[in-house]
Amino acid sequence: MVETATPSPAPKAPATNKLNLTLADYKGSPSTLCDGCGHDAITSQIIKAFWELSIEPHQVAKLSGIGCSSKTPAYFLSRAHGFNSVHGRMPSVATGTHMANHKLITIGVSGDGDTASIGLGQFGHLIRRNIPMVYIVENNGVYGLTKGQFSATADVGSTLKDGTVNRQSAIDLCGLAIELGCGFVARSFAGDPKQLVALIKAALAHEGTAVLDVISPCVTFNNHEGSTKSYKHAKEMDRPLHELGFIPFYEQITVDYEPGTVQDVEMHDGSHLRLKKLGHDYDPTDRFAADRAIHQSHKDGTLLTGLLFHDKDLPSWTQLNNLVDQPLSRLSQEQLRPKKEVLDEIMKSLT
Amino acid sequence: MKTLARDSKDMTEDKKLIVNDFSIHVATVNGSGSQSSNTVLLRSIFQMGIPVSGKNLFPSNIMGLPTWFTIRVNKDGYIARKKEVDILVAMNPQTAIEDVKELRPGTVCVSPIELNLDKIRDDVKHYQVPFGELASQATDNVKLKKLVTNIIYVGVVAELLEIDQAEIDRAIEAQFEGKQKAIDLNKKAAMIGREWAKENLKKADPYKVERLDLTKGKIIIDGNQAAAIGCMMAGVSAVTWYPITPSSSLCEYLIDYLHKYRVDKDGKNTFAVVQAEDELAAVGMAIGAGWAGARSMTSTSGPGISLMSEFCGFAYFTEIPVVIFDVQRVGPSTGLPTRTSQADLLSTYFLSHGDTKHVVLLPNSVGECYEFAMAAFDLAERLQQPVFVLTDLDIGMNNWMSDPFVYPEKPFDRGKVLNAEQLEKAGGFARYKDVDGDGIAYRTLPGTEHPKAGYFVRGSGHNENAAYSERPEDYVKLMDRLLKKLETAKQYVPQPVIEQNKDAKVGILAFGSTHWAIEETRDQLSREAKLPTSYCRVRSLPFTDGVQKFVEDHDHVYVVEQNRDGQMLDLLRLEMPQLATKLRSVKHYNGLPVDAESITTQILEQEKNV
Numbered sequence: 026m027v028e029t030a031t032p033s034p035a036p037k038a039p040a041t042n043k044l045n046l047t048l049a050d051y052k053g054s055p056s057t058l059c060d061g062c063g064h065d066a067i068t069s070q071i072i073k074a075f076w077e078l079s080i081e082p083h084q085v086a087k088l089s090g091i092g093c094s095s096k097t098p099a100y101f102l103s104r105a106h107g108f109n110s111v112h113g114r115m116p117s118v119a120t121g122t123h124m125a126n127h128k129l130i131t132i133g134v135s136g137d138g139d140t141a142s143i144g145l146g147q148f149g150h151l152i153r154r155n156i157p158m159v160y161i162v163e164n165n166g167v168y169g170l171t172k173g174q175f176s177a178t179a180d181v182g183s184t185l186k187d188g189t190v191n192r193q194s195a196i197d198l199c200g201l202a203i204e205l206g207c208g209f210v211a212r213s214f215a216g217d218p219k220q221l222v223a224l225i226k227a228a229l230a231h232e233g234t235a236v237l238d239v240i241s242p243c244v245t246f247n248n249h250e251g252s253t254k255s256y257k258h259a260k261e262m263d264r265p266l267h268e269l270g271f272i273p274f275y276e277q278i279t280v281d282y283e284p285g286t287v288q289d290v291e292m293h294d295g296s297h298l299r300l301k302k303l304g305h306d307y308d309p310t311d312r313f314a315a316d317r318a319i320h321q322s323h324k325d326g327t328l329l330t331g332l333l334f335h336d337k338d339l340p341s342w343t344q345l346n347n348l349v350d351q352p353l354s355r356l357s358q359e360q361l362r363p364k365k366e367v368l369d370e371i372m373k374s375l376t
Numbered sequence: 377m378k379t380l381a382r383d384s385k386d387m388t389e390d391k392k393l394i395v396n397d398f399s400i401h402v403a404t405v406n407g408s409g410s411q412s413s414n415t416v417l418l419r420s421i422f423q424m425g426i427p428v429s430g431k432n433l434f435p436s437n438i439m440g441l442p443t444w445f446t447i448r449v450n451k452d453g454y455i456a457r458k459k460e461v462d463i464l465v466a467m468n469p470q471t472a473i474e475d476v477k478e479l480r481p482g483t484v485c486v487s488p489i490e491l492n493l494d495k496i497r498d499d500v501k502h503y504q505v506p507f508g509e510l511a512s513q514a515t516d517n518v519k520l521k522k523l524v525t526n527i528i529y530v531g532v533v534a535e536l537l538e539i540d541q542a543e544i545d546r547a548i549e550a551q552f553e554g555k556q557k558a559i560d561l562n563k564k565a566a567m568i569g570r571e572w573a574k575e576n577l578k579k580a581d582p583y584k585v586e587r588l589d590l591t592k593g594k595i596i597i598d599g600n601q602a603a604a605i606g607c608m609m610a611g612v613s614a615v616t617w618y619p620i621t622p623s624s625s626l627c628e629y630l631i632d633y634l635h636k637y638r639v640d641k642d643g644k645n646t647f648a649v650v651q652a653e654d655e656l657a658a659v660g661m662a663i664g665a666g667w668a669g670a671r672s673m674t675s676t677s678g679p680g681i682s683l684m685s686e687f688c689g690f691a692y693f694t695e696i697p698v699v700i701f702d703v704q705r706v707g708p709s710t711g712l713p714t715r716t717s718q719a720d721l722l723s724t725y726f727l728s729h730g731d732t733k734h735v736v737l738l739p740n741s742v743g744e745c746y747e748f749a750m751a752a753f754d755l756a757e758r759l760q761q762p763v764f765v766l767t768d769l770d771i772g773m774n775n776w777m778s779d780p781f782v783y784p785e786k787p788f789d790r791g792k793v794l795n796a797e798q799l800e801k802a803g804g805f806a807r808y809k810d811v812d813g814d815g816i817a818y819r820t821l822p823g824t825e826h827p828k829a830g831y832f833v834r835g836s837g838h839n840e841n842a843a844y845s846e847r848p849e850d851y852v853k854l855m856d857r858l859l860k861k862l863e864t865a866k867q868y869v870p871q872p873v874i875e876q877n878k879d880a881k882v883g884i885l886a887f888g889s890t891h892w893a894i895e896e897t898r899d900q901l902s903r904e905a906k907l908p909t910s911y912c913r914v915r916s917l918p919f920t921d922g923v924q925k926f927v928e929d930h931d932h933v934y935v936v937e938q939n940r941d942g943q944m945l946d947l948l949r950l951e952m953p954q955l956a957t958k959l960r961s962v963k964h965y966n967g968l969p970v971d972a973e974s975i976t977t978q979i980l981e982q983e984k985n986v
């Protein structure tokens with residue numbers, strides 16, 4: 026083939042983050058989910074959050090249970106170690122992973138079936154232990170992977186495609202998480218990328234279990250008229266608590282707002298989540314207010330999104346467990362096997 | 377006062393003495409503090425150099441139900457349970473009548489005088505003791521009276537059997553270490569019992585102890601404690617568990633040891649422990665930790681093993697190391713949680729849905745609990761799969777005499793793990809590729825500083841690169857490689873212990889705690905029935921070649937086990953169908969540790985039908 030003489034314009038180098046990595050370096054294999062699935066929109070914001078925060082992908086452990094949502098860790102951060110575990114049991118695997126290597130940044134992705142039904146117990150105990158990790162529930166009100174049965178987060182009165190009406194009360198995972206003592210509880214919507222990415226970043230900066238319940242419509246089984254987890258319904262009913270901005274610890278906080286209009290919530294690593302007031306007077310550090318607001322939203326049929334509750338003072342499992350600084354997985358035989366004198370001492374005590 | 381020592385009809389003083397060969401059966405109420413008195417009695421005999429073993433037959437209850445403690449004293453070193461009771465100490469009014477009714481004529485019975493047991497049986501040798509009165513001499517404290525009653529019977533029995541008082545005192549000091557008040561009170565009460573017996577009882581039975589030199593340097597320990605020491609020496613770094621009898625004390629001992637011996641010079645822990653919300657979570661955590669590079673373990677019993685089923689299949693299929701102890705007990709749900717059994721063999725070997733076969737280690741003793749605990753961590757990391765250690769309540773919770781444990785010389789085997797440098801050199805890796813031809817692929821740990829270190833664990837079908845695949849060829853290839861790994865395992869697992877007797881046409885095959893009765897059975901068979909036997913003690917699954925050869929080498933083989941269905945027999949038949957007709961079954965499944973006599977009788981019965 027003859028080369029053409031006309032020089033093509035030099036391709037613009039893609040943007041890189043502080044680690045010199047491009048956004049593409051944070052992607053995973055192509056998604057196999059249905060076109061338009063809310064889960065894919067969340068995946069994009071996870072990729073963006075990690076890239077913008079310049080997190081080393083190899084420092085990340087990404088885990089999930091079973092479901093369409095739980096497939097998504099394959100679609101982001103292909104350089105990270107991933108673990109698609111068994112249905113409803115991701116919290117235990119994440120706990121073990123953290124025990125072995127507390128330096129890892131752990132993110133778990135689950136579904137409403139995976140978390141609110143089969144996995145409710147492990148979800149509760151993960152929170153109770155306050156294992157540092159980001160726990161995202163991609164909440165569509167149905168079991169997508171098993172073809173659209175109701176999940177335990179389906180609202181009373183919501184219908185399936187065939188018209189079946191749900192009459193059982195919904196489990197509100199945010200309300201439950203607050204009740205169980207979770208230190209970071211937020212709700213968002215796959216259709217609000219700006220809010221979502223800020224919350225993921227803030228969750229990553231939180232040292233403890235951070236629960237993010239994200240309404241993530243299932244376009245195949247639960248996006249019809251009558252569903253309360255459809256794009257349309259969620260968009261109409263979305264009531265963001267604040268306008269959110271995330272300021273990472275390495276950036277200067279600027280004070281260019283009217284006093285009283287903004288609240289900066291400080292995260293463990295010195296980052297801030299900036300909450301710009303939107304009419305409500307909502308303080309996310311007030312547990313009782315959070316509880317009331319969530320119940321009120323149920324009554325009103327609205328979708329309350331944003332940072333619902335934050336408590337920075339809750340000690341994490343790691344802080345309470347007095348571990349050596351090195352990950353346990355890196356300890357040598359020298360550090361792990363007691364000396365002969367120890368065995369001798371024990372044997373002596375048994376004679 | 378009533379006659380305290382009544383001579384029974386067939387028991388006369390000139391009957392020959394029986395020295396260092398009898399069993400004591402102590403019946404008490406659970407939670408009455410009898411455990412420490414029984415231990416004092418056991419230890420004092422042990423300290424006199426006489427082989428001894430103790431078994432606690434206790435109910436699933438904290439207080440108020442009957443418990444029995446059996447002590448077997450045996451100069452020849454037989455430490456299996458003995459069926460017959462030679463000396464009954466009937467301290468429990470609830471069971472005393474039944475207990476006495478079951479005795480053989482001539483048995484010794486020590487009991488509180490007010491129970492009037494002599495009215496029930498006059499053909500046993502009664503020593504009736506005013507325990508209440510003696511307890512009042514020992515203390516004014518009403519609460520303590522009940523407790524000291526137990527140590528008073530130790531004093532009475534010590535006098536009758538001629539156990540040195542110095543050894544009783546030493547055992548009391550060891551038992552109540554550091555609690556001077558308790559030591560003083562117990563010593564005093566034991567002495568009151570002893571003095572009273574000396575003055576008031578006329579010895580009219582043949583049993584006594586005499587100093588030997590057979591326990592020097594030995595230790596007394598239970599299997600759970602032994603396994604805990606093994607885990608610590610194996611460098612366990614993640615412990616996750618959910619309490620269940622009879623396995624709880626394994627993790628409890630381990631946690632105590634770790635806090636004592638695995639804290640670094642800055643006071644930081646080189647281990648992590650989580651008491652999980654259930655066994656599902658416990659094994660999930662252990663698997664997560666094993667994946668991320670810790671030496672992780674959990675410990676449970678049958679009901680917990682059932683709950684771990686899906687996860688264990690997952691770890692097998694995704695090739696993640698984890699060590700799981702199953703201290704077997706009887707039955708589902710509550711079952712008979714405080715009774716022993718070997719009935720989890722099949723369910724554990726095949727645990728989970730789909731094609732799974734796990735590596736299972738079968739220790740027979742406290743010594744092997746220690747050794748196999750260490751071996752299990754090496755095996756799990758070498759083979760990258762769950763490794764089970766199957767003990768039982770008898771080994772796990774009873775006191776056994778043992779040689780002291782030997783410090784491990786062998787360094788850890790951490791298996792095939794690639795670090796960043798190796799990855800850089802190789803230019804990457806394929807997680808599930810059989811590079812070395814042994815079925816074991818290379819793995820990396822999360823956090824490895826290399827862009828090619830990451831891979832994705834999925835229970836769904838995967839190819840050599842850990843990518844999602846439903847291609848039939850990929851699945852078959854994976855399943856065949858896992859089977860090859862099981863073949864490879866055979867060179868690493870503990871080999872069977874075989875005692876080949878060149879005169880024997882008959883073989884005996886057993887595993888785990890059944891061993892101790894087998895030793896005695898073989899002696900009984902050769903002594904009483906002139907039947908020489910060979911013996912194969914299986915120490916692991918999968919079977920190694922030695923097991924098959926053993927069966928081939930004998931006319932027929934008795935497979936002895938503590939379960940109803942002959943699970944080991946089934947497994948042998950399955951894996952060696954050509955030898956199936958050579959195999960015969962001897963079973964014992966009443967929840968009590970198997971005794972030699974039961975086995976011997978069954979074998980002789982079947983020999984008649986040859």
Ligand SMILES: Cc1ncc(C[n+]2csc(CCOP(=O)(O)OP(=O)(O)O)c2C)c(N)n1
Nearest residue numbers: 092093094112136137138139167168169170
């Ligand atoms: C033990 C077990 N039971 C049942 C299933 C079948 N199953 C697969 S996914 C799923 C529900 C998933 O629902 P959800 O977590 O909401 O995920 P979605 O597909 O909606 O994202 C079920 C019941 C399974 N994989 N394992």
Ligand code: SF4
Nearest residue numbers: 059062093169243244
């Ligand atoms: S079935 Fe629903 S949840 Fe699953 S991929 Fe399709 S749209 Fe998403």
Ligand SMILES: [Mg+2]
Nearest residue numbers: 136137165167
């Ligand atoms: Mg769902």
